[in-house]
Amino acid sequence: MPSSTHAASWLDLPADHPFGVAHLPYGVFSTADHGPRVGVRIGDDVLDVSEVARIGRDAVGVGDGPDLTAAWEQPSLNAFLELGHDAWAVARSWLVEVLTDAAHAERTRPHLVPLDDVTMHLPVEVADxxxxxxxxxxxxxxxxxxxxxxxxxxxxxxxxxxxxxxxxxxxxxxxxxxxxxxxxxxxxxxxxxxxxxxxxxxxxxxxxxxxxxxxxxxxxxxxxxxxxxxxxxxxxxxxxxxxxxxxxxxxxxxxxxxxxxxxxxxxxxxxxxxxxxxxxxxxxxxxxxxxxxxxxxxxxxxxxxxxxxxxxxxxxxxxxxxxxxxxxxxxxxxxxxxxxxxxxxxxxxxxxxxxxxxxxxxxxxxxxxxxxxxxxxxxxxxxxxxxxxxxxxxxxxxxxxxxxxxxxxxxxxxxxxxxxx
Amino acid sequence: MPSSTHAASWLDLPADHPFGVAHLPYGVFSTADHGPRVGVRIGDDVLDVSEVARIGRDAVGVGDGPDLTAAWEQPSLNAFLELGHDAWAVARSWLVEVLTDAAHAERTRPHLVPLDDVTMHLPVEVADxxxxxxxxxxxxxxxxxxxxxxxxxxxxxxxxxxxxxxxxxxxxxxxxxxxxxxxxxxxxxxxxxxxxxxxxxxxxxxxxxxxxxxxxxxxxxxxxxxxxxxxxxxxxxxxxxxxxxxxxxxxxxxxxxxxxxxxxxxxxxxxxxxxxxxxxxxxxxxxxxxxxxxxxxxxxxxxxxxxxxxxxxxxxxxxxxxxxxxxxxxxxxxxxxxxxxxxxxxxxxxxxxxxxxxxxxxxxxxxxxxxxxxxxxxxxxxxxxxxxxxxxxxxxxxxxxxxxxxxxxxxxxxxxxxxxx
Structure with missing residues (x-):
């Protein structure tokens, strides 16, 4: 196996972690005080992505792109899926940036939730x-x-x-x-x-x-x-x-x-x-x-x-x-x-x-x-x-x-x- | 075939109409100025039932029963179906009453829409x-x-x-x-x-x-x-x-x-x-x-x-x-x-x-x-x-x-x- 070369992250993440920034899978999670919404797994945490997208939208002024905040607040991935492949690519690039550029660390860290504190749900409302x-x-x-x-x-x-x-x-x-x-x-x-x-x-x-x-x-x-x-x-x-x-x-x-x-x-x-x-x-x-x-x-x-x-x-x-x-x-x-x-x-x-x-x-x-x-x-x-x-x-x-x-x-x-x- | 004995209705409906008060099928319809919602066919009209249910709720004070108004405002029958069989029976009895008791005629008549003025939609969001x-x-x-x-x-x-x-x-x-x-x-x-x-x-x-x-x-x-x-x-x-x-x-x-x-x-x-x-x-x-x-x-x-x-x-x-x-x-x-x-x-x-x-x-x-x-x-x-x-x-x-x-x-x-x- 080639040696691991994960992009550097401000997260304290082992270089060979199987849920590093090259992965970023989507799921739907809930916490004790908040119902199901979309999350992205990074290391042993879940990133509450709609919260992070909200900061991005308000602070960085991402007004022209897809409305990721609204899509990620949903209790399934369906709304995000419906945004289409261009939006998926935009979202992925932006998540990589947020998780690797130390400038985002302070704002993002509060929205990392340990896996142990979440309940995972069916990620997709299955159509057919x-x-x-x-x-x-x-x-x-x-x-x-x-x-x-x-x-x-x-x-x-x-x-x-x-x-x-x-x-x-x-x-x-x-x-x-x-x-x-x-x-x-x-x-x-x-x-x-x-x-x-x-x-x-x-x-x-x-x-x-x-x-x-x-x-x-x-x-x-x-x-x-x-x-x-x-x-x-x-x-x-x-x-x-x-x-x-x-x-x-x-x-x-x-x-x-x-x-x-x-x-x-x-x-x-x-x-x-x-x-x-x-x-x-x-x-x-x-x-x-x-x-x-x-x-x-x-x-x-x-x-x-x-x-x-x-x-x-x-x-x-x-x-x-x-x-x-x-x-x-x-x-x-x-x-x-x-x-x-x-x-x-x-x-x-x-x-x-x-x-x-x-x-x-x-x-x-x-x-x-x-x-x-x-x-x-x-x-x-x-x-x-x-x-x-x-x-x-x-x-x-x-x-x-x-x-x-x-x-x-x-x-x-x-x-x-x-x-x- | 036995002679027709439809319940008397304040509607001007032939006694042998195949969509009389003994039928009352449900569908989803829209009009030029209003999106899809639940309707019931009576004669050659569609009764805009959520509007009628709203009157019933407000005027007659049907506060304890199922919330038919909310269910019938939806663009499919699914919410009404989810209310369950007791609610279906309540709804049917009430619709028969509204359409046969002349006391309801004046309030109800404005919510009859001629079939020619409606577009019909898929009545159910099909699950499986x-x-x-x-x-x-x-x-x-x-x-x-x-x-x-x-x-x-x-x-x-x-x-x-x-x-x-x-x-x-x-x-x-x-x-x-x-x-x-x-x-x-x-x-x-x-x-x-x-x-x-x-x-x-x-x-x-x-x-x-x-x-x-x-x-x-x-x-x-x-x-x-x-x-x-x-x-x-x-x-x-x-x-x-x-x-x-x-x-x-x-x-x-x-x-x-x-x-x-x-x-x-x-x-x-x-x-x-x-x-x-x-x-x-x-x-x-x-x-x-x-x-x-x-x-x-x-x-x-x-x-x-x-x-x-x-x-x-x-x-x-x-x-x-x-x-x-x-x-x-x-x-x-x-x-x-x-x-x-x-x-x-x-x-x-x-x-x-x-x-x-x-x-x-x-x-x-x-x-x-x-x-x-x-x-x-x-x-x-x-x-x-x-x-x-x-x-x-x-x-x-x-x-x-x-x-x-x-x-x-x-x-x-x-x-x-x-x-x-």
Whole structure:
């Protein structure tokens, strides 16, 4: 890893801090005496950015730019997202200046709040949530497990990024407990379905993309505009999945209750701008995609992001995001090519991130091969699917624009027993 | 049909008017000098209900009830929906009183706006949109067309109301034009998919259910509570569908771009309370559903609603809603049985309403049997799927609580040519 060269800051921040000035993720926080508003994480503090923007506006006379104060006073990022990509760039430059130029230190320091004193909230009021299926290895593994008599990949898989809509109302912030879902389950040899708690409760380790800016119904968003104007940032995303419920319900209209009981995202949204140094070429796409899915290298790209799946404290998998077949801009261009409009606050998931090697698989379905190969945890216990009380944490990191390590906000969740009523 | 016995009204309204005091559907309207707010249709006028509620509050001193004035000043029904079922009942009783007791005539009359002077808007800010698949005849027909080598109904169909999430951001109000979607299409014998405008653009005649009140994540909503507390009202819903795009994309994760380019709903939401006399028993359910899908007769019911599908002025089908297999309360209970929370503004569609007889089929896919049996219109032209410029109107009616004919708000849309860029 290159040595860290964070821009100097007046903050007392270790040079290798993963939340340095090269990162600056956005979230929504509240304190004991003040309701939810936008904050930016710097070191182990949250910067109350609407307060700082207010000082900037009043003292420095930033009257012509976007109204960041008003956008950041909101209890979600949606208003800021709607300001558009030019405003995001202005905001980021200005935050870097505020945090590095000692002239701002005195005015800014009072608006730093220790992480321990804040409660984090869902950062985005999710408009529409779409989940893609962009990992070839994941799709192949699931095909082998769920449809053993067919080709692992469906014939459409390499022609289009397969996706489907999920439930935006059940997207929750990291730290929210998940109640084990109940539903209908029927094994291949069972005479009829039975009702009860899911016995195959799983995770999916994904990256989520937060969309900013809106488009007009009937007007597709091409790959280039998707990449430059609408991809705001990323979150870690755990697409909790009840495999037994899913297996019985999903033909012919797709997953529904096997997924809709909860989707967890990290509290911090890392701007794409912070991941400029992590951009890498996609794996080769063969056959060549149709023209509407093609783009220049700065439009169609992968990301060199490293994930960890932590199960009750044990790292059980290390998925690599760069293995994914489809680029986020291709996913967004595909999503809208039929004229579907996008809105600020739309969220789309990459689909489970799995590589070829067993230790890079991003779901327990794959890691345990549908329960046939238990996973051993550090405490000596074995797992196939989730048990009540289990906690899963997803972590991720990349190399920042300054060469240092940049950590995505983690996403964690603990399983509570199923409802009894 | 029984003779009409509308409650007497001080309004100069024909006794058999389908928007009489036994109906009172809600919508959102604007006028030249005033932005969108909630209105109630009475006769050929819109009652500006927040203004009337304000008079009631100030003059009659209704201080203890729900704040209808504030809820009805909003540009969507969501705030009113969130007030809950008791408030809906209070509001309905009060509106009937205002419109029938001559003592209210003088104060109320100034707040009646002729339909010709208003613009109607999307009545609900749609939270999550789910589309079900509750017609046995529709599911069987689609199965025969899309999966000719398999049983028409999938094995799960009679055990659970199959559904999936659609795109809430592209739900539009009646009268909105639809741009023909473009996308990937691949026939069974084509070597590879091609990109272009859909050649099999279709409709689906459905009933949409508007949900009010919210539930807690992790706590299912049982059938009885679904029926009594959360089913607010109905709209006619046209689930525009690009069959060629859908056929290529939908395995394994379900319909996506074949549906997400637009879903039209009527501007008027008819309260379930107005459809009390239209409740009918469901067709027999065999096998008996699992306990969580069972309910008393006043919880699990069908609706005797009659639809018309009008293609460029010709009535091409007359679907009967009472043919549907699953009850709306069963659909909502199923949707949440995994603990998924519901929100005011959630919308779910019944799925295409098709009966056994050809003339009761609610999609052109079925009416033309995937394009092999053209439909003749009154102007002598023939159709299989939609052509540019075509207009489709869905109408519906039922018998109201006063024995008169109650017409649902219609939903119409016209197809514009595909984008060329």
């Amino acid at each position: 949530y779409v989940d893609f299926y962009a990992s070839e290895h994941h799709a192949s593994n699931v095909g082998r497990i769920f449809r053993p008599d067919s080709e692992p990949l469906t014939p459409n898989w390499k022609h289009l990024p397969i996706g489907y809509h999920g439930r935006s109302g059940t997207v929750v912030v990291s730290g929210t407990d998940l109640v084990r879902p109940r539903g209908q389950r029927k094994g291949p040899t069972d005479p009829a379905p039975t009702f009860g708690p899911s016995r195959k409760l799983d995770i999916e380790a994904e990256l989520g993309f937060v969309v900013g800016g809106s488009s007009t119904l009937g007007e597709p968003v091409p790959v280039g505009r998707a990449a430059r104007e609408h991809l705001f940032g990323v979150v870690l995303l755990n697409d909790w999945s009840a495999r037994d419920i899913q297996a019985w319900e999903y033909v012919p209209l797709g997953p529904f209750l096997g997924k809709s009981f909860g989707t967890s995202i990290s509290a911090w949204v890392t701007p794409l701008a912070a991941l400029a140094a992590a951009r890498v070429p996609l794996p080769a796409q063969d056959p060549e995609p149709l023209p509407y899915l093609r783009g220049a290298d700065d439009e169609v790209f992968g990301l060199d992001l490293h994930l960890e799946v932590v199960w009750n404290g044990t790292v059980v998998a290390r998925p690599e995001y760069r293995d994914l077949y489809w680029s986020p801009a291709q996913m967004l261009a595909h999503l809208s090519v039929n004229g579907a409009s996008i809105r600020s606050g739309d969220l789309f998931g990459s689909g489970t991130i799995s590589g070829q090697a067993k230790e890079t698989r991003g779901s327990f379905l794959e890691l345990s091969w549908n329960g046939t190969e238990p996973v051993r945890l550090d405490d000596g216990s074995e797992r196939t699917f989730l048990e009540d009380g289990d906690t899963v944490v997803l972590r991720g990191w990349a190399t920042g624009t300054d060469g240092g390590r940049l950590e995505l906000g983690e996403v964690s969740g603990t399983i509570r027993p199923a409802a009894t009523a | 949109y789910v589309d079900f698949y509750a017609s046995e005849h529709h599911a069987s027909n689609v199965g025969r067309i899309f999966r000719p080598d398999s049983e028409p109904l999938t094995p799960n169909w009679k055990h659970l109301p199959i559904g999936y999430h659609g795109r809430s951001g592209t739900v539009v109000v009646s009268g909105t034009d639809l741009v023909r979607p473009r996308g990937q299409r691949k026939g069974p014998t084509d070597p590879a998919p091609t990109f272009g405008p859909s050649r099999k653009l279709d409709i689906e005649a459905e009933l949409g259910f508007v949900v009010g009140g919210s539930s807690t994540l992790g706590e299912p909503v049982p059938v009885g509570r679904a029926a009594r507390e959360h089913l607010f009202g109905v709209v006619l819903l046209n689930d525009w569908s690009a069959r060629d795009i859908q056929a290529w994309e939908y395995v394994p994760l379900g319909p996506f771009l074949g549906k997400s380019f637009g879903t039209s709903i009527s501007a008027w939401v008819t309260p379930l309370a107005a459809l009390a006399a239209a409740r009918v028993p469901l067709p027999a359910q065999d096998p008996e559903p699992l306990p969580y899908l069972r309910g008393a007769d006043d919880e699990v019911f069908g609706l005797d609603l009659h639809l018309e599908v009008v293609w460029n002025g010709t009535v091409v089908a007359r679907p009967e809603y009472r043919d549907l297999y699953w009850s709306p309360a069963q659909m909502l209970a199923h949707l949440s049985v995994n603990g998924a929370s519901i929100r005011s503004g959630d919308l779910f569609g019944s799925g295409t309403i098709s009966g056994q007889a050809k003339e009761t089929r609610g999609s052109f896919l079925e009416l033309s049997w995937n394009g092999t049996e053209p439909v003749r219109l009154d102007d002598g032209s023939e159709r299989t799927f939609l052509e540019d410029g075509d207009t489709v109107v869905l109408r519906g009616w039922a018998t109201g609580t006063d024995g008169g004919r109650l017409e649902l708000g219609e939903v119409s849309g016209t197809i514009r040519p595909a984008a060329t860029a």
